Amino acid sequence: MLSKSKFLLPVLAGALLLQGCKGNKDEFHTTDGLTYKIYSQNDKGVYENKGEVNLADSTGAKIGQVVTLQMSYKNAEDSLLFNSRENRTPIMLPVMKSPFKGSLEQALMSMQAGDSGVFKINADSLFAKSFGGQPLPPFIKKGSDLTFFIKVDKIQSEQDAMASQQKMMEEQMKGAAERAEKQTVVDDAKIQEYIKANNLQNVQKTESGVYYVITQPGKGPKAAAGNLVSVHYKGMFLDGKEFDSSYNNPMSGGKPFEFPLGQGQVIPGWDDGIKMLNKGSKAILLIPSPLAYGEQERGPDMPANSILRFDVELVDVKN
Template sequence: MLSKTKFLLPVIAGALLLQSCDKKDEFYTTADGLTYKIYEKNDEGEYENKGKVSPEDTTGAKVGEVVTMHMMYKNAADSVLFDSRTQNQPIMIPVMEPTFKGSLEHALMMMSAGDSGVFKVNADSLFAKTFNQPLPPFIKPGTDLTFFIKADKIQSRDAAIADQQKMFEEQMKEAQVRAEKQIKVDDQKIQEYVKTQNLSGMQKTESGVYYKVNTPGKGPQAAAGDQVSVHYKLSSLDGKEMESSYNNPMTGGEPFTFTLGQGQVIRGWDEAIQKLKEGSKATLIVPSPLAYGEQDRGPEMPANSILRFDIELVKVNKQ
């Protein structure tokens, strides 16, 4: 999280709202070539252009501190390349020594907590000296990237890490509440699916995976810690096949091998496959919280997708 690479997340979003009043709203340029506007709140709680920042001003963020902020940036064609607000949470960026004249690090060092700013940074220098990456094709050489930054907090690294941990814990609790609600919604849909597809003999695991053993196996029972090999076909509840190990060119049609019960696969697999013996063929219907949950994995597998797997437990290597 506390990394420069956070700048490169490819998300499309809207702009930050920056207000100005009274003072002339214009850009200024530092001696190092950084073009900027910085806004601060006045006594009425409105943002106004702070004006020219003196080189001797030391009120901004310092090297070693962490700025918690919302950030959006655009290329010269005014296309939004990243906006943290689409993720519904701020990002944390540690303040580094400037990597070139007019750098983004310099921009952060000009801001105090509560400030908003607009900064124009040379794209060639930014990618070559800060990101250590080649300039991507959607950014023209010799142009600037325009950054819109709202600095919420400026803290020590320890304080920022503590805040980050607290934020993660809160997010996990919120996600758990949503998952508990979603699994009830999914369970109703699965029951309707089982009925319309005449899938008699379905059983349900403790967590909510529905499974049916179509062909019982005669080999050893799978258990957590065993290495298992599984052939599978993945489909949505509307019958569209999305993936199959039988014709996967990446594996040459070989079964998928993993260690059971170690979190190497979705939770629904870890739980349901332990109900099977080697040689079994079964149908699993996995509610979304026990599959990929709120992850959007493309048009075929949007967030909160219920998944059907027709599987064959090919091999159980007891450990």
């Protein structure tokens, strides 16, 4: 079952506003509590303001249907808060009964496939009645409106939407794999340059592409998938900037990080690199970005496609 909470989350992101909404009579209208500008393409492909829309007609999305759309929205200070285009994924939003006059649900029911729209929706009502009673965040003023920019791609039945979602996920996975393959070539060259510049010796490489140097051999059992391993580590970028360390992590009290090896609970480069070590070993792991966090940005200190270096010590190996 498709649910609103699954497809529409008030997540913060950076951004790009919907573009291309041009035309005559470029003004807002208000019908049944909904304030809007809705645009459709004319025969020449130019977007024109449709003017006032009869929300009770049969041309818009209906309750029970699913709308695939691109959406961004901003607060009263004109700060962009969300943009679906950043995630490379359109939103799939089931149309439900309108919980208040001037709601996002009404906006969807006023649009046809191919339409673009700008909507002003009361923030208090939106968070209280559409976002499950969540309190307003500090960057949204009480009593203010949020401005939504929406481009409707498709309007489908729930069954057709689920089939489209599956196809879209498969295409996204294929695209991500192709980008990762290309990025691996780029990262591999950078890692080899790093190895040469830092005069690292006895460098080895796993089948998946992790470079490792055993700086102190261990005498204990070799780590294997399914083992519970304890690892001390220091994580750095190739420029030497440290981003994480088990030695001074207040959450763990400076204890080694413990996890089941080969179970996907850490980045792939760790699952692959740690299994090359014996208990007591110290090593350097050089991990290409597709085996680390890939295209994900993890805040301003972890850009997308970051190559990572970890200095690790395999403290313990348990069955």
